[in-house]
Amino acid sequence: MNQQTAGKLSMFDLFARSWQRPAAVVDLRFNTNDTAVAFAGADGSLAIAPLADNESPEKRIRRSADFGQATIRPRKAPPPPLIETAALTQSMLPIAVGPSDRFVVANGDGELLSVDASGEIESGGIRLGRPVKGLDYHEEKRITALSDGAALHLSHDGGPLRQLESAVDGKIDAIAISPDGLNVAAATAAGLAIWQTSATTGCDHIRLPERPVLIRWTADNRWLACALETGGVALVEPGAKRIGLLQDFPTPVSSLCWSRPANALVAAGAFRIAAWSMETPPLADSRSGALTTGRTGYVAIERVAAHPSKDLVAASYANGAIVIARIGSGDELPVRHAGEPVTVMAWSADGNHLAIGATDGSAAIVTFPPQIFKS
Structure with a gap:
C-alpha cells in the first residue's frame, strides 16, 4: 500500500466527503450498481449520497514532470448536500439493498418502501402492520425477509407475506438470507434458526450459549458467523x-465480516484486528488459523469491513481512528487518527469507496x- 499526503492532512482529510446528520448514523447501504450510498439515522431519517464526485481524489492528484512525485491538493469546495427524506419512522430505520439502484426500508407501520438514488419513495406493496425489527432482501431470487421481533415472514416477488413456522421461542430480530437465496437465518433467544426459503414449515435450530446480535454468511453459503450478545x-x-x-x-464483538480474497473471518472486539484463516477453521481451538493482522493498540477495535476484491480490511478503533490492514500482515495504513466512534462502515462493491457513519x-x-x- 502506498500513501501520498499533502502537508499534515490525513488521508481522511484528503480523500473523504463528509456531511453532518441530526442523529447518529445506525446503518448504511450501497445500492447494487454502486451509484449511491444511503445512510440511515437513529431518528428514522434516510440520507443518500451519489458516489459520483466532481472533485474526486483522482482528479486532484498531480505528478511532477521532473521527479514523478505524486501530490494531491485539498478539495476547493465542500461536497453537495445529501439527498434527504423526511423521517420515515420514529426510531431506527431498517434498511436493505433493493432491486436495481433502489433501497428497501420499513416505516413505523411496518410498510416496506422503495427508495431510489434520487430520494424518490414508492410503496413496496408489502405491509406487516407492526414495526419491523429485522429486514433483508435477495435481488436474484426477489425474496424479502422481515421480522416483527416475534416471527419471521417471507415475501416472494412482492407477493403476500407468509409467516414461517418455528419451534423456537420468538424474539427474532437479526436476520440474513444466504447468498444463494436458498436459506434464511435468524437470531433467536436460544441461538440460531435456519429455514429453507422455499418451505413454510420446519427449521433447523442451532443452540448457542447466547443470543446472536449479528449474522454473516460466507459467499459460498457454507459458514455463518454470529456475534453473541455479551461477547x-x-x-x-x-x-x-x-x-x-x-x-x-476483551470487549463485546460489535462487528464481524468475511474476507473472500483472504478466505478469512475478521472480527472486532480486541485490541488488534482479530482474523482467522478458514483453511484451518477455529472450531476446537481458537488459535487454529489465527492470522496476525494490524498492530496491537491501547483501545479496542469496534468496527471491521473487508475489502471485496483485495485481502484488506478496514478497522475503526473506539477513539475513532480508522486504519486499513492487509489480513495476515502487521502493517496498518492510517486513514484517520481520531474522531467520533464509528457505528457502521462498509466498502462499495468495486472496492473504491469506504462509507462511514458515526455516533455524532x-x-x-x-x-x-x-x-x-498495491496489488
Missing part, C-alpha cells in the same frame, strides 16, 4: 452441524485512488 463469536457450519466458539474477546451523526465516503493499494 464472543459463534462459528457455525450448518451442513455439517459443526459449531466453534471464539470467546476470548457524521456520514462520510472515503474514495481511494487506484494507486493507493
